[in-house]
Amino acid sequence: MTHDVVVVGAGPAGLAFAAALAGTDLRVAVVERQPVEALARPLPDGREIALTQRSVRELRELGAWHRIDAQGIAPLREARVLNGKSAFALSFGAGHAERLGHLVSNHLIRQALFEVVDGLAGVDILGGRAVHSIERGPHRVVVRLDDGEALQARLVVGADSRFSFVRQQLGIGAEVNRLGRAMLVCRVVHDRDHDGIATEWFDHGQTIAMLPLNGRQSSAVLTLSLAGIDRLTALDQEALGAELTRRYQGRLGRMNVIGQPHVYPLATTYARHFAASRAALIGDAAVGMHPVTAHGFNLGLTSACTLAGLIREAAARGQDIGASSLLRRYEAAHRLAGRPIYTATNAIVGLYTAEHPAARVARHAALRTASLPFIAKSVSRLLMQP
Ligand SMILES: Cc1cc2nc3c(=O)[nH]c(=O)nc-3n(C[C@H](O)[C@H](O)[C@H](O)COP(=O)(O)OP(=O)(O)OC[C@H]3O[C@@H](n4cnc5c(N)ncnc54)[C@H](O)[C@@H]3O)c2cc1C
Incomplete structure (x- = not known):
């Protein structure tokens, strides 16, 4: 064996998993397409991640939280959901806590x-x-790299995103939904204060989320058809700012784009299995969520910590860290964590992006029903789960 575990993908899920194995004697290889210099100094990619209280705790335990500059952490005090022209807003607050x-x-x-x-x-x-390829035997897995090197380990972990090559090599199928829409994300400065409130506005033909950053800045997230997004990417910064101000109906005053816009075509994926003999999937390779409910990384971090926790226990007892009983326990736990939020997110996407009149009525009713204090409180509790 060259290693105990080979992790494919040094995205946030793969790195969190490797970090969660700290303090064990396990030898871990993390294989990543991008060069090490790009991993050490990653460039902004437009994604502003809404972290739950639980994720913050996990990042703290991994030793990552204190490495993030306080200037780069923005408080989320409230989230509001708006529907079309309706003046009614479903609101999720932090209750007695300082932030959501x-x-x-x-x-x-x-x-x-x-x-x-x-x-x-x-x-x-x-x-x-x-x-390049993955071969599995009863006691070990051989991961061949594109430069010819072969790594031998007791377990391979796929953390290589929603169209995972590892998943394909393992012969694990996935539910894949290409949504025919894309998200344009960019940072904007605006005239008015956002008061720490995130807004998700489901309008006809477009969805706009404004995520509050420090100062009078927000991350604008606009979802349109692929053709609509193509038209926007052809605009210069000034014209894009004017277009976003118009589409957001001036709610935050005039908006100016700062930095580079980024585009993400939308597709959701859900692997049929999260584990196979001597192999497991974590992060987006297991569940590729729609970003609308801001749970992809939060769930990916949970998958990394759950799998690493089981491996740590097995290693401490001198047991096989790639045993099928361990992998089955991981799969069951992550299915329980992931399926409800994945299904609920897809239902929200379906409900809020359908354009026919019946859907609009259903949308309106759903917003009002969900405003029952009981449901709003449970959603806030989920976000704030310690
Ligand atoms: C616009 C947007 C907003 C989002 N907002 C939120 C949010 O608010 N909250 C939230 O929780 N989540 C959010 N997400 C989701 C979150 O970004 C993802 O869930 C998270 O990045 C997934 O991490 P990952 O490590 O699984 O995959 P990735 O971040 O995709 O990383 C995968 C890594 O694997 C590498 N790789 C791929 N294939 C190979 C290969 N064959 N060999 C070697 N390396 C390989 C890639 O180079 C990459 O570094 C958002 C996503 C988008 C697009």
Whole structure:
């Protein structure tokens, strides 16, 4: 064996998983397509991640949270959902707590996790390399890299995103929904204060989320058809700012774009299994969520911590860390954590993006029903779960 575990993908899920194995004697290889320099200093990718209280606790335990500059952490005090022209807003507040969650740029999370993993004994980060093939036997797995090197381990973990090559190599199918829409995300400065309130506005033909950042800045997230997004990407910064101001109906005053816009075509994925003989899937490779409910990374972090927790227990007892009983326990736990939020998110997407008149009525009714204090409180509790 060259290693105990080979992790494919040094995104936030793969890095969090490697970090969660700190303090064990396990030898871990993290294989990543991007060069190590890009992992050490990741560039902004437009994603502002709404972290639940639980994720913050997990990042703290992994030693990553304190590495994120306080200037890069924005408080999320309230979330509001608006429907079309209706003046009614469904609101999720923090109750007695100071904040509902935190917003942190994805590249800052990646950088903090990389710093943790880079300093760990027993971890090899193999940047600028991709996986060529995976062969599994009863006692070991051989991961061949594109430069011909072969890694041998007791377990391979796929953390290589929603169209996972590892998942394909393992012969695990997935539910894949390509939604024919894309998200344009960019940072804007605006005239009015956002008061720490995130807004998700489901309008006809478009969805706009405004996520509050520090100062009078927000992350604008606009979802349109692929053709509509193509038209916007052809605009210069000034024209894009004017277009976003118009589409958001001036709620935050005039908006100016700062930095580079980024585009993400929308597709959701759900792997048929999260584990196979000597292999497991975590992060988006297991469940690729629609970003609308802001749960992809939160769920991915849970998957990384759950699997690493089981492995730590087995390693401490001198047991096989790639045993099928352990992998079955991981799969069951993550299915329980992931399926309800994945299904609920897809239902919300379906309800809020359907354009026919019946859907509009249903939308309106759903918003009002969900405003029952009981439901609003449970959603806030989920976000604020310690
Ligand atoms: C616009 C937007 C907003 C979002 N907002 C939120 C939010 O508010 N809250 C939230 O929780 N989530 C959010 N998400 C989701 C979150 O960004 C993802 O869930 C998270 O990044 C997934 O992490 P990952 O490590 O599984 O995958 P990725 O971040 O995709 O990383 C995968 C890594 O694997 C590498 N890789 C891929 N294939 C190979 C290969 N064959 N060999 C080697 N390396 C490989 C890639 O280079 C990459 O570094 C958002 C997503 C988007 C698009």
